[in-house]
Amino acid sequence: MSRRIALSVVAGAVVLAGAGAFALAYAGDQAPALADSTARYTAPEGARDGSFSFSTEVTASSGVKSVKVLAWPEKSGLAAKQLTAEEMNEAESARCEAAGSGTVRCAYTAAVTVGDAASSPRGTWHVAVLATAEDGTTTLDTEAVDFTVG
Structure with a gap:
């Protein structure tokens, strides 16, 4: 192999290694990502309470520290x-369980009493989610998913 080819190969390897290191460093700074968010509202019936439930998957390269959930009416x-x-940060926390490398499945459930339902605005509601990674980066999605209160 000629000296010029050998130098080109070495230079190329150095550039690729540097790009790989940059990609890994950049990936560590990625904000948490939300996926597969769902919400369900069940109105109270008779003497039985209803419920609100929300679930999502959160992925963060450094790990997920916390997930906060807040349901809010569109007409507010x-x-x-x-x-x-x-x-x-003052919202309720979801319960999260590991679901793979840097990913957790999170769920939040709240009872809805007859009084809650009577005083709640009808129509579209949004679910806001704040996901915080172990490295401190955050993602705030104020309309992660919608549901309807009838």
Whole structure:
């Protein structure tokens, strides 16, 4: 092999190694990603409470530290004022279980009493989700999924 070819091969290997290291470093800084979010609302019936349930999958290269969930009616003051991550930190936490490399499946369930249902606005509701990774990066999706209160 000529000296020029050998130098080209070495230079190419150095460039590829540097690009790989950059890709790994960049991947570590990725914000958590939400997928497969679903919500279900069941109205109370008779003496039996209803329920609200939400589930999602969250992936973060550094691991998932927490997932906060807040259901809010489309016809409310929150529609005009966007939720912030700071406000979402006060929301309820979802329960999460490992589902693979850097991925967790999270679920949140709340009972809906007759009184809750009577005082809740009818129509479209949104579910806001704040996912926080172990490295501190966050993802806030104020409309991760919708459901209807009839």
